[in-house]
Amino acid sequence: xxxxxxxCMCGAVTFKVTGEGTGIVSCHCKECQxxxxxxxxxxxxxxxxxxxxxEDSLEWYxxxxxxxxxxxxxxxxxxxxxQETGPKMxxxxxxxxxxxxxxxxxxxxxxxxxxxxxxSEES
Numbered sequence: 001x002x003x004x005x006x007x008c009m010c011g012a013v014t015f016k017v018t019g020e021g022t023g024i025v026s027c028h029c030k031e032c033q034x035x036x037x038x039x040x041x042x043x044x045x046x047x048x049x050x051x052x053x054x055e056d057s058l059e060w061y062x063x064x065x066x067x068x069x070x071x072x073x074x075x076x077x078x079x080x081x082x083q084e085t086g087p088k089m090x091x092x093x094x095x096x097x098x099x100x101x102x103x104x105x106x107x108x109x110x111x112x113x114x115x116x117x118x119x120s121e122e123s
């Protein structure tokens with residue numbers, strides 16, 4: 001992947017990733033369910049490969065000591081999760097412009113998954 005781009009629903013916050021991501025990790029934890037209304041598929045990248053524009057429209061919420069969640073203040077899109085002390089940035093896949101060729105590589109916190117959907121046995 002040479003470059004990945006995306007934005008929030010209203011376009012106030014845009015981002016670009018240069019470098020490789022690790023694939024889609026789908027999180028089924030209660031926090032993601034509350035935040036996104038269901039599980040959240042996220043593309044995992046290195047922070048150093050990530051740039052954002054429209055930071056004045058971006059709000060960060062510390063959801064724990066280890067991570068923060070990034071939201072657009074204008075449209076409310078839940079866009080990012082970043083490790084506070086680690087090297088990773090996670091991008092909600094729904095905010096990515098082109099997802100062709102992306103694949104789910106892992107499901108995490110599956111013990112918290114809702115009983116109203118079925119996960120693939122393969123991931």
